[in-house]
Amino acid sequence: MEDKPRIGVYVCHCGTNISATVDIDTVTSYARSLDSVVVAKDYRFMCSDPGQDLIKQDIRELGLNRVVVASCSPLMHEATFRRVCEEAGLNRYLFQMANIREHCSWVTENGKEATEKAKALINAAVRRVFYQEALEIPEIPVNPNTLIVGGGIAGIQAALEIANSGNKVYLVEREPSIGGHMIQLDKTFPTLDCSACIMTPKMSDVGSHPDIELMSYSEVEEVSGYVGNFKVRVRKKARYVDEKKCTSCGVCQEKCPWKAPSEFDAGIGERKAIYIPFPQAVPNIPVIDTETCVYFKTGKCRACEKFCEAKAIDFEQKDQYIELEVGNIIVATGYDVFDPSPIIQYGYGRYDNVITGIEFERMCNATGPTGGNIVLKGGSAPESIAIIHCVGSRDEHYHAYCSRVCCMYALKFAHLIKEKTDAEVYQMYIDMRCFGKAYEEFYQRIAEEGVKFVRGKVSEVTDQAINEEEKGKLILVVEDTLLGSVIRVPVDIVILATAIEARSDAEQVARLFSISRSADGFFLERHPKLDPVATMTDGIQVVGCCQGPKDIPDTVAQASAGAARVLAMISKGKVELEGITAVVDEEQCSGCKTCISLCPFNAISFDEEKKVSRINEALCKGCGTCVAACPSEAITQRHFTTEQIMAELEGVLV
Amino acid sequence: MATLAPYKEAAQIIEEEGGEALKLCYQCGLCTAVCPWNRVTSFTPRKLIHQAQLGLVDFEHDEVWRCVSCKLCVDRCPRGVRVMDIMRALRRVIVEVGAGITPDALRLSMKNTSGVGNPLGEEREKRTDWVKELGVKTFTKGTEILYFPCCYQIYDPFGKRVARAAVNIMKKAGVDFGMLGAEVSCCGESMRKAGSESIFQNLVQSNISAFAEAGVRKIVVTSPHCYHTFTEEYPEFGGDFEVIHFVQYLSELLREGKLEFTKKLNKKVTYHDSCCLGRYAGLYDEPRQVLESIPGLELVEMRENREHALCCGGCAGRFWMETKKGERWSDLRIAQAIEVEANVLAVACPYCMLNFQDSLLSPEWGDALELKDIAQLVEEAM
Structure with missing residues (x-):
């Protein structure tokens, strides 16, 4: 250690968040009394400009070479105070934070105990910072290419934003076409734009963009590396159609004799075994579903091959693996629609005319299986339709959260029904949530159209009629809470406004990209308010419904924000790496290689000549696994040395 | 127009009993x-909960006495509100604090239970009279099982048949069991739900010490209500013994090959899930297994069964209160049994049994339906 440590301690009141519980004066004068502490001060908001200036001034004037701030969680402001130190010429690793808010004032009302704990935490931080050392912060260049996973509206928006700046984007979509859920929708609220009309120009822009490499019917299999320098392995699934030869003429699907429920039509229509999912698909290239295709089962048929003039059918096609190098990744994997079958009281799957919202979208659409006619199974016109809100949402048995779009799409459905039929429409709602721009006005407009609103959660949909009016109908049982009585509502069609839920494979995807999920299953953003796009893994952003339920405007805004994050990184061109890395003491290393197999970042290699492990500092993330595992105690983690940790422990315990 | 001036003492009890969940109710009306x-009539628990949230319950209104704690709404509530606990709290405010008037029928049962340890007002000493006829031994230290029938299975002539069947089955299966007499009292389950917490707690204390004194480790009960309170409520007062309901015990004996049937019962039987055995304890399979094992017996399900079963209407003190003709759930349930052309309605609960018994007295049903406890059907086939 070159200089004798000169420590400054700064105690924050955090308004009254800390000072209402912790006795600031006692704590500050205690800090002043600690060994090597040159100065201890308190301030109302240490993170404010005057607070920061206070620290900077002391570093310069009093020659401080270590700083402790006792305030909130390091997650909140460690970056702030490290920057403050650097601005005053002090290496960021000579700073330590004592969390006297989340770990102290917020968890007890007992002022005496809180004050004692604050003292202990500050003592620990002071003792620790005593041994801390300046660390080098390596910088590396950022690869300007970006991977976007998911080709729904979120992925498309982000891809176009980035590619329009002249940077390369790889857009990976696991389905045969991009478009996601939005391309399935008939109209969009509250403007009633035709969804396909506003979506297809963007889709074709993606398809023809010189800087977007669209990899449809492909999945990300492996991700390694780190911010600025990711390596990604993509599996391009066999379509059994040669993309280069195919002319998108559609003869193959015309001639194919085998049928399966259409994913695009939410199962209410059919498609062939070889199919282009929908007319505006991008790319407009068919794919063979090997589960349905009889050739793949029996070796006979090949009708598509016989009729394909371009000779594009290739039954021998194999999955291809492609390695990509990118600097940033945007995850835009979207959502699943809640399956209402477990709510057996609503009769989905049991009664023909109980359908989900997404099925209604397809029924209502002119290109859908009914040609846009809203009809009962069998084709007759409905006299009345009920829409049940919050199916799978706001219910602790399924999802406690609000899906945020159902009230609005239920209103949209009501409008479409009124436009196309003479049916009465009932909204069975609990609370109307019409929060967006022009949403409340849309609610008003639909009310004016004569839609009936019943406030209550439907308990049951039944076909057990108790009188003549109910015969042949589906009857909803509900307490209209505004009437204060239970009513039975006979209708012809029941639409379930089903929830948005996290993808069923969200856990695997989270693991693949080393990102976290919140309790509701969606991907976790770095900060719910101030950093809603980034994740805890640098270089990986989450946008759209994979981060939480949201409508199209919010999805597009978040996708653009994700793109802005990526562009900022590309524009800066370089990224700082963590200075906290592990280092091997070659004298101590026995060459057992334990560390090599454990390192999650493949950062350790073996020096065959010296028979010792060697750590690549650019790859090391400072996780400490090797340090804990090394049987010879030959590995030290910078900033977490035994000396530092012991000093911190002693500080807490004394 | 009412001024928002909550009844503080009441509000406090309701809050303690209804817990955090009371605050969570978002008034969707699903419970209603x-x-x-x-x-059969009109009852809005949703409104009562909102009144409870605001401390504005009308304790004079007979709505407070409606809920039978069947738990149908609790299992469906999207916010996890334990509606029946809130209803129990409202009754406590009436019974214990005197905020309203306890219905006469209920007051009489409470008085009886508090005085002689059973809601029928029968003498304690008569508890073992009929047992002597059957030659059941008194439970002493070292006896494996205590058989604890419901008070109605001890004193009521109709209910008695079930306890008798249980005793005969256990004897035939060679089970080492005994019974206790005047030293034990009613389990108190319905007292608590009806609002009398103090009577309930007295019964709990006296039963726990009687069990401890006799060295009871394992209890077989023939009432789901005894089962519920012994397993879920007694432990918080120090009750520490294994409890099994007789249908569980039968299914155990069946598995071990200790039930031998010698007769065929050529009957079409439907089983009525009691709330305390079904929605409370999740015991749906055991009673059905036992019934299906009886030779010749055909089991059919009513429209509403298992988790969705319709309650007989007799829990939580409703059993003692008169329910007007036309409003009895037991009538609806009998219609459901007849709808599936059952000729036997099987039960495993004394309240269900006596409620259905009452309903079946009405001439409109004729004699299409026989009412039997599972124990009776098993005994018949042995």
Whole structure:
């Protein structure tokens, strides 16, 4: 250690968040009394400009070479105070934070105990910072290419934003076409734009963009590396159609004799075994579903091959693996629609005319299986339709959260029904949530159209009629809470406004990209308010419904924000790496290689000549696994040395 | 127009009993819509909960006495509100604090239970009279099992048949069991739900010490209500013994090959899930297994079964209160049994049994349906 440590301690009141519980004066004068502490001060908001200036001034004037701030969680402001130190010429690793808010004032009302704990935490931080050392912060260049996973509206928006700046984007979509859920929708609220009309120009822009490499019917299999320098392995699934030869003429699907429920039509229509999912698909290239295709089962048929003039059918096609190098990744994997079958009281799957919202979208659409006619199974016109809100949402048995779009799409459905039929429409709602721009006005407009609103959660949909009016109908049982009585509502069609839920494979995807999920299953953003796009893994952003339920405007805004994050990184061109890395003491290393197999970042290699492990500092993330595992105690983690940790422990315990 | 001036003492009890969940109710009305009362009259638990949230309950209103704690609404509530606990709290405010008037019928049962340890007002000493006829030994230290029938299975002539069947089955299966007499009292389950917490706690204390003194480790009960309170409520007062309901015990004996049937019962039987055995304890399979094992017996399901079963209407003190003709759930349930052309309605609960018994007295049903406890059917086939 070159200089004798000169420590400054700064105690924050955090308004009254800390000072209402912790006795600031006692704590500050205690800090002043600690060994090597040159100065201890308190301030109302240490993170404010005057607070920061206070620290900077002391570093310069009093020659401080270590700083402790006792305030909130390091997650909140460690970056702030490290920057403050650097601005005053002090290496960021000579700073330590004592969390006297989340770990102290917020968890007890007992002022005496809180004050004692604050003292202990500050003592620990002071003792620790005593041994801390300046660390080098390596910088590396950022690869300007970006991977976007998911080709729904979120992925498309982000891809176009980035590619329009002249940077390369790889857009990976696991389905045969991009478009996601939005391309399935008939109209969009509250403007009633035709969804396909506003979506297809963007889709074709993606398809023809010189800087977007669209990899449809492909999945990300492996991700390694780190911010600025990711390596990604993509599996391009066999379509059994040669993309280069195919002319998108559609003869193959015309001639194919085998049928399966259409994913695009939410199962209410059919498609062939070889199919282009929908007319505006991008790319407009068919794919063979090997589960349905009889050739793949029996070796006979090949009708598509016989009729394909371009000779594009290739039954021998194999999955291809492609390695990509990118600097940033945007995850835009979207959502699943809640399956209402477990709510057996609503009769989905049991009664023909109980359908989900997404099925209604397809029924209502002119290109859908009914040609846009809203009809009962069998084709007759409905006299009345009920829409049940919050199916799978706001219910602790399924999802406690609000899906945020159902009230609005239920209103949209009501409008479409009124436009196309003479049916009465009932909204069975609990609370109307019409929060967006022009949403409340849309609610008003639909009310004016004569839609009936019943406030209550439907308990049951039944076909057990108790009188003549109910015969042949589906009857909803509900307490209209505004009437204060239970009513039975006979209708012809029941639409379930089903929830948005996290993808069923969200856990695997989270693991693949080393990102976290919140309790509701969606991907976790770095900060719910101030950093809603980034994740805890640098270089990986989450946008759209994979981060939480949201409508199209919010999805597009978040996708653009994700793109802005990526562009900022590309524009800066370089990224700082963590200075906290592990280092091997070659004298101590026995060459057992334990560390090599454990390192999650493949950062350790073996020096065959010296028979010792060697750590690549650019790859090391400072996780400490090797340090804990090394049987010879030959590995030290910078900033977490035994000396530092012991000093911190002693500080807490004394 | 009412001024918002909450009744503080009441509000406090309600809050303690209803817990955090009371605050969570978002007034969707699902509880009202699923409540069977609304098939026969009008009852809005949702409104009562909102009144409870604001401390504005009308304790004079007979709505407070409606809920039978069948738990149908609790299992469906999207916010996890334990509606029946809130209803129990409202009754406590009436019974214990005197905020309203306890219905006469209920007051009489409470008085009886508090005085002689059973709601029928029968003498304690008569508890073992009929047992002597059957030659059941008194439970002493070292006896494996205590058989604890419901008070109605001890004193009521109709209920008695079930306890008798249980005793005969256990004897035939060679089970080492005994019974206790005047030293034990009613389990108190319905007292608590009806609002009398103090009577309940007295019964709990006296039963726990009687069990401890006799060295009871394992209890077989023939009432789901005894089962519920012994397993879920007694432990918080120090009750520490294994409890099994007789249908569980039968299914155990069946598995071990200790039930031998010698006769065929050529009957079409439907089983009525009691709330305390079904929705409370999740015991749906055991009673059905036992019934299906009886030779010749055909088991059919009513429209509403298992988790969705319609309650008989007799829990939580409703059993003692008169329910007007036309409002009895037991009548609806019998219609469901007849709908599936059953000739036997099988039960495993004394309240269900006596409620259905009452309903079947009405001439409209003729003699299409026989009412039997599972124990009786098993005994018949042995």
